[in-house]
Amino acid sequence: MFYQYDPVTQTQGLIRTPWVPYKNQIRDFFQTGTNLTNSLTLDGAYKNTAARLSITNQNNTWIVPETGMERTSVALSLNSKITSKLNISAKVNYNNRFSDNLPGNGYGNQSLMYWFIFWQPSADLNWLKNYWVNGSENKLIEYPFSSFPENPYAISHEFINRSGRNGLTGNVQASYQFTNELSLQLRTTMDLASERRAQERPYDAGSRLPTGSYREQKIYGQETNIDFLLKYDKNISNDVKMIATVGGSQLRNKYNKTDLRADGLKIPGEYTLENNLYPLVSIPDTSRYRINSFYGVLSTSYKNYLYLDITGRKDWSSVLATPNRTDNVGFFYPSASLSFSLSDYFKLPKAVSLAKLRASVSQVGSGGTTPYRTSYTYSLASNGTYPDSALVNPSTLPNPNLKPLKTTTYEFGTDLRFFGDRLGLDVAYYAGNTKNQILTRTVDRSSGYNTAIINAGQINNSGIEVALNAIPIKHQSGFMWSTYMTFAANRNKIVSLPDSSIILRTGPIAGGQIVAKVGGSMGDLYGRGYVRSPDGQIVYDPVTGNAKITSDVVYIGNTTPKFKFSFGNNFNYKRFSLNVLFDAQVGAVGHSLLNYKMVEQGKLASTLPGRYSGIIGKGVIQNPDGTYRPNDVIAYDIDDYYRSHMGSENAEGSTFSTDFIKFREASLNYSFHPKWLVNTGLSSVTLGIYGRNLFIWSPWPMFDPEFGTLSGSDIVTGFEIGQFPSTRTFGFNLVVGI
Template identity: 30%
Template sequence: MKTKFNGILTLFLALIVQISFAQDRTISGTVTDETGPLPGVSILKKGTTLGVETDFNGKYSIKAKTGDVLVFNFVGMKSVEKTVDTSIAINITMVSDNVLDEIVVTALGISRDKKSLGYSTQEVKGEALTTNKSGNFVNALSGKASGIQIRKNNNMGGSTNVVIRGNASLTGSNQALFVIDGVPISNANSNSTSQGNAVGGYYDYGNAASDINPEDIESINILKGAAASALYGSRAANGVIMITTKKGKDSQGIGVTINSGMTFGKIDKSTFANYQTKYGAGYGPYYSGPGSHWNIEDVTGDGNDDQVAVYTEDGSYGAAFDPSLLVYQWDSFDPESPNYRTATPWVNAKNGPITFYESPVTITNSISLDQSTEKGNYRINYTQFDQSGLMPNSSQKKHNFSMSGSLKMNDKFTATAYANYIKTSAKGRNSTGYGDNINSMFRQWWQTNVDLKQQKDSYFATGRNVTWNPKTSKAGSVPIFWDNPYWARYENYQSDSRDRFVGNVSLNYEINDWLNVTGRIATDTYNEIQEERRANGSVASAFGVSRGNVDSGYGRRNISNTETNYDLMFNLDKDLTEKINLKAIVGTNIRRNTFKSIYSSTAGGLSVPKLYSLQNSGGPLPLAIERDERIGVDGIYGSASFGYNDTFFIDATVRRDHSSTLPKDNSSFIYPSFAGSFVFSKLTNFDWLSFGKLRANYAEVGNSAPFDFLYDTYDVNIPPGTSSTSVDNTKKNPNLKPERTKSFEIGLDMKLLKNRLGFDIAYYKTNSVDQIVRVPVSTASGYLNKVLNAGEIENKGIELSLTGTPIKTDNFTWNTNVNWSKNKSKVLSLEDGITNLQLGSFQGGVTINATVGQPYGVIQGTDYTYLDGEKVVDAATGQYVKSTTSDKVIGDTNPDWLMGISNNFKYKNFSLSFLIDIQKGGSIFSLDQYYGLATGLYAETAYTNDLGNPVRNPLVFNQYDTDGAGIPSAGYVATSGGFINSGVNADGSVNTTRIRADRFGAFGYRRGLPNSAFVYDASYVKLREVAITYNFTKELLNNTFLTGGSISFTGSNLWIIHKNLPHADPESGLSAGNLQGYSVGSLPTTRDFGFNVKLQF
């Protein structure tokens, strides 16, 4: 990597030296249309890459010399060319053009006129990604384009799920391909399978695309369908996120831009637990003290019994709070506690779990230098990202250094290069999943009488694990279920770091004015270290390679990943006649991927406390888990596009890939695409129609097998050197063939009323066949699964994008955009004899599945039983009657539809923008509700019942209303607690049986409720972004060293306008991947407020 970096750095130095010699005089002016100044007009020196844009007042300045030709372009306006004479001022008035010449970046980084495309693409400008400084530009795409679903979670630096037009693969990756300046980069996720299955004690390390600096992004073009992305070969089935980076721009000398921003977070309380405040520790009236809610122990040592809160339990079904009642609690047992051997009032904690979280702060600073001349351009940027997290002792830092440049060596040769080095480090990511997760403790297993400030003071005063949940009341007792949360954060922490280099060098040779050839070498490589620690004295839990329960340990994972692409491409653009144009590409791509990882850990705990080293293992080191992958794909491709009279366009592409992960006889596969478009507005003369285009396409793309799916391999067992070996529990398949996705799309693109109103609507249908999957087999075979080609998924949907400018005057402009999409997926088939493929199994008894005839990713579990549409209740117990099997479809993780509504208002130099993000439908299972209701934490468990009494009052029935078995039949005293489940008995009569609610399990999973009771509608309406910006005026900057600048006040996730999931954010999840729709122990969402200052020199 060092050699590659040094070579590219040398090239950049040469570029800068060459570029800096060119000198011109400054030409300035104002660009207007019929309504006034035009901001954002592109001005280029013809035949060069030199260019600028007009500011908010339509003003510009550019360096040029006499004889140069300036080209003025703006979407919806006719292009204007002006030759520079002896004047230093050129003012332009642009007029509307019924034909839009909008240039977009397509596959392989090729720029195309958008009207010629026969497939759907959508562009997002870079400035839309940097308004709010989140550190992960992927999250900022939410709501800004149709057909793309962004699912983020609240973990610091956590993963984001990016799916375009639905899931196309049953068990493979469904993540979109990320491409920078035409070159694919890694978006790998190093999280373990267990982390994705919500097994506790694992961390979300994020996905690699988040390394990309949003300050470097000029624009993003989303290639949605197979026809748009087919030239990228076997990774194109999931769509492409095309990133175009910023280049050097013209300035009077070297242009300098400084950006500095800061954001502050505040918890949205609607996404955290709403605790009941009436009852404290315990599981119900099961103990020996008064009212059966207390332990009786001699805490003070005076030989007398003391009334003690039930410290060994992790629920809140205890005695009602009473400030006059003094009891001994967890802080009475430790000699270093201020309350040692002291009884304290029995009250709800003043400082509940929400006080545990800290206010996250993010600081982003960047500086860039750029220049552009006739000989080329360059841009250098450095960005520092520093974030303190929501959880105590959590932080993330990024250092991002990038360089890009282009040099016109002579009339024939042009060299370009891009280099990006990213140093990322993090500490204190939160553990995810069910066990060993502080957030699960707060949301599921907690005592409302525990004061977090006292827990904090105990840890920092003693440095010990003084927990609220000890095994005994003896001083120094170890925890029974849960650590002191501050001990967990400051002692049992993880850390990780990643060094990454992304770069490419290309050389373009113009053979003649219609044919050129480009050669390019690109690499993306990173090394990552992940370390996990568990301190002596912690709760014993699963850890390390063997996942044995230990109270201490150390684990380390080393990862290296490299992708290298070699490209040679001939590009033809020729007018065959006055009306017929041909664009063609012929090229080859050689891709090589290597991935190595090794994970090792201690076993049997740590010999020496706080010495985190593999050599400090309490027992023999287990064999490390290693993985070494090498994948090669060789591809050749071609495309041809014919245009007739700028009205009719026909495209065709073909690609052939040869993959090393497929068997020899099936390793090569070919897939074509065809597209056509008809700009019908060229043949009409309606004043109201500015532009109109019909388009249609059909495409096929392939997808090769994952690594290590062909041949059975054997593991050498412990101890090394013996002849004992074992085979993997999955039978591999040496006869695999590639997956194939077939896609059809038709669309209509129109601009109306002089481009003041526009829409783009598309209908698509994709079928993914010959899925490469693991399916279960009989254990009598010696295996659990086998690999084969089986199954078909169908996705079909509608996408709609609306753009409008309802108001535009000299001083005020209102622009609005609406993106709406609806995707419907369906599993059409699996292997013969198999109707369900389980994708994941979770705590709580639910599974995520691919079920024939159902959408991909349905939730299965137990459900209510029904009689004529009414839920059936057992008349004897008052509990609901559940289904006898857990294979009922009780939810669908896919949304019904998605919508984003953005508005931008500009008045003179002020602008206000906001984005509303909407999801309708989808399902999510909440393990927090499943357990948290059962333990009596939530306010829903301490309400006033239908008799007007606290629901937790004892259930008391009249003596004459008792049958011989002591089961209540009817009639309750006026003070009775309990509740009646709505529904009917087996005979159809209305249920009247009251059940008690004064003990653990009265609510939640122990109430006999089915899994479906904890599946919620995942709909939401969010005020996702707000920004107020002031752009400094030219008058304000006169007589200063500044050439431009702005100040912005921003907000993100400011308001969840509507949601149905209680106590959590419907977007909360585990990580990226195919397993969605499961919420457990998630962090609360924060409302983020910030400001940003931009200065240009």
Template identity: 30%
Template sequence: MHKLLWSAVLPGLALALPAQAQQTRTITGTVTAAADRTPLPGVNVVVKGGTTGTQTDSEGRFSLPVPAGSTLVFSFIGYNAMERAVGDNASVDVALTANTTQLQEVKITTAFGIQQERRQINYGAQQVTAKDIIESRQPNIVNALQGKVAGVQVTSSGGAPGEGAAIVIRGGNSLDGDNQPLFVIDGIIMDNSSFVESTAPGGGSAFNGILGRSVASPNRAADINPEDVESMTVLKGPAAAALYGLRAANGAVIITTKKGKAGAVSIDYRTQFSVDEINRLPKLQSVYKQGTNGVFDPTTRLSWGPQFAPGEEVYDNMGNYFQKAYSWQNYLTMTGGTDKGSFLLSASNLDQRGVVPNSDFDKTTVRLSGTMKFSPKITAQGSAQYLNSGGRRSLQGPGLFGGTGGYFVSLLTWPRNDDARNYLNPDGTRRRLIGGVGSNDPDNPYFTAERNPVTDRTNRLIGNAQLTYQPAQWLTLNYNLGTDLYTEQVRSVRAIGTSQPSNQNGGISETTTRSRLLNSYLTAQFTHNFGENIGATLLLGNSIEQSTREATDIVGLVFRSPGTNSINNTENRGALTTNSTRRLVGNFARLNFDLFRQLTVELSGRYDMSSTLPRPNKNKNYGRGFLYGSATAGYEFTRTLGLDNNPILSYGKLRLSVAEVGKDTGPYRVESPLAQSTYIGGGFRLGFFGSNTQLKPERTRSYEAGLDLQFLKGRLGLDAGYYYAETRDQLIAPRVSQASGFILQYINGGTVVNEGVEIALSGKPVQLDNGFTWEVLANFYRNENRAKELPSFLTEVNQSDSWVIDVARGSAFPDRPISSIGVIDYQRVNDPNSPYNGQVIISPTTGLPSVVAGTFVYAGDRAPDFTTQVTNTVSYKGLSLAFLLDFRKGGKVVNGNEWVMVRNGLSERTLDRYKTAVIDGVVRQPDGNYVPNTRPVELTQGYFINQYAGTGWAFVEDGSWTRLRYATLSYRLPQTWLAGSFVKGVEVSVTGRNLLLFTKYSGADPETSSAGAGVRGGGSGGFDYGSTPATRGMDMALRVNF
């Protein structure tokens, strides 16, 4: 595919270059700041009245072909524009004067792509530029937000190629719903979901169970080409995103793509080569080998046998397994146009190999956008982008139902006296570690990677067409129609001879998901000034959104012949298709007042009607339609005090907001449809979810206060905010009586609270006359989340996709965070009047504690106490160094990998085996009192498996860290070196990712999300269980501008 792409695009490149070379008169020059004569990069330099233009480089230099006698216009945000006649000069140098007022007139993109001045925004919003996105060298744009925005937490799923990432803004609002923000691209809502079990109708079958959490699925925003992105604006709270309605209850990420520029055709090309390797691995003991109770036993996978003899080989099965991973990325952008219209054509290709054998990921994108100005009143814009991505992945985490785990769990259990690389018999069949078929025989990790692949392929089209009509100065009409449609195919193979007892003869599953999202937005904006000091803007709009999804799952069991992975090669087959449709219609309004350029007020309201909610009942206290809105105010006190030109405090603003927004439920939860069964005789059966015709939307009410300050004429800025949000009428699905015929039923019940502080500090501490600058962006974020209330009959709401088998799971407890950890506990003293209250009770006969099976208790919160990120950029002429330091305090991690190793005898914690110790706890006396335990016991295999690993307490660890997220060193060649050539700029760079990590966590990396980005509620962050460990890497890149 990518070869065809480049063959189509490169001829355009060849045709464009001669046109550049034909320009003979070239003007060069340097643009500096008048205050200190430092170079200004990114200044727009255009020929007045013409279409030719360029921007200054990192040294403030420019080179531009112009006709003789032209006038150049220099403009830059925060500075006064300047015009200079060229005359007969070959060089033009200018110094721009600062305009501190203009710094607040910078426009950022808000709801529906509407541009607003920063000073008019009275809620939490932060913008990330294209430079920041590319600087991180992340192919997934969600990962590029790490550390860039206060109040945003991004968690990568691991180190597999194409791995997904989850993003949460200001903590999770929903106990069971999706807590990730809405993604909008060029005013059109886009899908950012991940492949999860619920999208695969056969996901609950004995063959294909929990596939969604057993593969490294990408989030769909990862499809976007990062070079296409001009900026990403994060709207943090309900007040910021209220106009998007219930889809934006968790905030919104507004993506603005690059547009064509007037002027001659220009071309930008970037190529990047990367090398990655595993950053850290769990530590395995190398003293004891295969066996049980100190005796060698080749019929078990456990490592509780005798010690290795001197000189006996100890195999490093984990270290041998992982390989270096290489990737190559290519990006090409071509743009040009006139004052009447412009175009942009871009293409990209990513070819990525994984650290796991036989794993890979590739992505190809092509995008065409254009703008046409038919008249001063009518402008049309449109874009279409095709995206193709997919790869081959290995089963990870728990594997599939009935299996023995993914490849990493196999590595954590493989005895070190056996070489796992020897995984095939001479006849090509799988060599078994032990005889027989059963759960005691793990799948060989090499066999899993080669014979049990999970492959996926996504074909996607995102497009929109927008028409803007301005019949009068005071009225602007806009209509935007867009679509996001894709087909995702996932195939999972279980080869003949795998350990799964029920599928010894192999099987295959093919799941195809077809998704279509259609958006229609119509807005009318009215503006009017009441004299010189009062301005008003009224926005009225209508939105229609419809999403449809069809999922087909085909399962084939028992391969007729080995080596042919096809449904046609199976004896027993079954198929199932499910469909869902959801429609949302909304009407909205927003009214803005700007009073004396000191006080801004904004009022907004929206009325939504959702097809997933019940029809109104006779009492009218619930129904498909619901109303909500927001009110914000901002006071620029420095204008009142006359401090606009103050050399110390140049800008100050107080802002307040209150908002309410709703969130509906999924399709078909009001009335339960019948489900067709292809198993056990076929026919129809009741679905999993019982109906509830009284469901109401979740409602989030938030309050926010903020302070925006700028010092030293814009060289130092502070954006601080406090917020409080309460989400009531939680939509949750507890289990119901089996007599009902259903398993789960959605109800309203519970309240979740988020309260936090976020601070963004930006500045330029050093700016010297010789061009040396040092810029800093620091973000601080602290959020306190808790389930203020649960339904009276529930003591816990757990996330079914976040767990470590039998001992720990993601849970929400009353008055605890929704990202809490629930663990199986020991029997403890439960007497507030006892000095030993809460102590573990020890058996007086065995000297061991008793495990209370089936009951989970609170063991900590996976969310951090606070996070701080500091981005530094040091520049000197063409040389630039940018690096991001990331600090996290608190947040617990469940080390599920350590749990697996303890049970199997491979953990270093088990080196105390067979020693004598006294277990901490108390013993109950006949009179009912307790005394400290003093009885010594031998730490046997049974103790480690049944007592030590019988609960999750020993595996909950501190997840604090300090890390160097990335460091990028770049050098842009001086413009004088390229004068007279068709090459406008050349930049070379090298980037190191995840180079340093300091943490007390004993596992691979505390930043982990074992079940992927698609887990709802509290998510799966903080569970380290069988996923591919994080990697560190090096990127080498070259960028050329023509």
């Protein structure tokens, strides 16, 4: 019995109470999410005009309390044949996405997963529901056990992240048939997006925001694309057909963002910019870029068994321009493909339904869509808190000679089908290289910069993709079983770089970093790790019994899977259909910050061995003469022992395989017989149930090996940093046709 925390008085209780574990309370904090989707589709035609209207509404509440999102989309398409030669079509899509609170993620005191790491199982979670300090409501947050995380109920109810986005995309297309062979297509497309975000932080929101904060961002994006395509389709003879097209396009992209911040509020709980305690901070952001293109395609066929396609395209991208030059903005990339239908040329056995060979060589070029990487850019100093809009020196070194990325790929493949398409096999092998990949590398800060924009030399890439489908059973009773499998393998090798190695990304601890090194592969993970004997065993300290850690970074593994698989089955019997899908990946690793932090606090079962009598680590000890002997030293300081294995100084210890097999999806549907729908006004009714992300088999110690870390606007792999629990979804659907 102990004196423990009293949530009513928010002090130490006056009565001793049992010190017991409160099981599964963290799990119970997360709620069951719901997702309700309703959609309506109408289509019809009148004379020479056809129309289709689709409306969808999705309402989601997520597993974190007080979070969720609502989406509404409306799509309208029209197609009208004005004359025998002129056809006009139009499409408009409107999307609205609104959330009164999105969860904060990552590793920081305003994230629930940060609290997840530090919470103690010997404390009752219900003690935290009264999260304002008595007598200081709306001013001080009560969290009795640590100064690191925030109260989870305060995070859910007071740390609000609002978002509202309206998007409108549309295009108008006109095609005119001058003759039977010659036609022209004109099209214009526009994509508009307007978004408003807001972040509300209460008083006592950490040391940086003692009097709260309100921030508001308004984002506007616009992209327009105008293109034309002139097509000539001619049968040169009975055996030879030709289609030639030439076209061009203009793309214009514009982005504006305003960010106003009131970091400090006069009145607690009133979230407006007018309630600012200190001068407002304004952080503007804007960008523009353009891409002009011309392209052509020549397609020919001979006797319906030999096909040749040749393409060529040239782009001029403003992203590659500098304030002083535009002579390097254009780049050309061609392609050619040849296919030969064996089954149309040779008389093959009856069992062969189709046999086709194909080969292609192609180039793809890109200058990217991130402007202003070829010249110096200056941002506001300290987010605009200095007078007269003072600027700060750039932290990224630009590249005025930036070249476009260019990927050359050679591909060979075959498409085989047998027994009346009951069995199909598609195999493709590809090999190629990517030159001048545009990357941001980390540089020595003594240079005056943190990062630099570079072209990354040459990376060779090869792989194989296999797709197999079959219908093993097709019975006259109405039962049919169809199955499909896919397999993909990829390898890449860095052939040349402007330096012997380049740091592309850094992790949270122990020198963890993604490094590109000549002779290595993209996605290679380095960090400090175990000192090992010549035969690969872990070397232990002869005094403490702890694992010895390298002073420099070592290769740990690669974060890109070597193989990916999928296996699906469809079973149909009369009006029932059952679909199941499994997929897998093999050959990659990732670093887990959650594992490191949970080990550090002794919250994982992996830290149980040795707690009461010490432990002898599996490995060797180096003798004074340089030889090695099996480790025979007992480590009694268990905290230090496990820190040496999986703590903040050892990136290798908390790096694990991300191999997995997933039961990705299953669905069961029933389509009602039409005779049951007579006199209902309905043409069809289908009722079904489904489940997604049902099971995971993986050595990954945390929630899901398919994690992604948000870095700016990019989702990157390699480092798990406070991921949310993965979710399993169950649901039902009802589809009604009128």
